[in-house]
Amino acid sequence: MESLEIKRSSVDPARPFTMDDLEAVIALRLHAITTEPNAFGRSAHLEKQRTMEEWKAQYFSAIGEHPSTVLDVVMNEGRAVGMLGAVPDEGENVWKLIRMYVLPEFRGKGLADDLFQAVETAVRNAGGTKLILDVNSGHPAAVGLYEKHGMVRTAVNHLQRSDGSEFDKCRYEKSLV
């Protein structure tokens, strides 16, 4: 049984996305929004309809010497197994963390820790002075991760989905100065 376990040392460290990763990252993103529909504010149905050109246009901003968005990935044998992005948000030098996801069989090995540190560093290098994010309180692993990395809960919105179920959307923030 032990030989089936994925060792952390066999997984690549987090690194910036390149266009060579595009198909692997699309597969990971579709897996994420299909298996965790309540963790992301996007419809899996709509993202599945995207053309390759639309995917390219979306991820293009994260590549190059001075990218306008951040996307870091963890790869394992050609497969994207974890990702975290950040995009400029309203307010000067405020960046919002998005798309945090690690494949279930790769969880608990520090990959999200690695991704968080890599993205925080990239945002600092881009001149960001504040990180923000929204997380559904029904995702304790994500909440634990963000709090471990110094993000502080600043607001809670009690919301209702179209199916009538309720949840708390929590805003977290971290000053980088």
Ligand SMILES: CC(C)(COP(=O)(O)OP(=O)(O)OC[C@H]1O[C@@H](n2cnc3c(N)ncnc32)[C@H](O)[C@@H]1OP(=O)(O)O)[C@@H](O)C(=O)NCCC(=O)NCCS
């Ligand atoms: C949240 C998620 C990215 C964590 O990925 P991971 O690679 O397993 O996390 P790590 O192994 O790097 O753990 C880092 C920290 O996260 C927290 N954490 C991870 N799993 C946890 C769990 N099940 N319960 C509570 N805290 C947890 C801990 O603080 C942990 O640090 P520690 O090991 O020193 O205690 C992963 O569970 C996931 O993809 N969840 C579904 C998607 C999601 O909720 N995305 C967030 C949308 S806002």
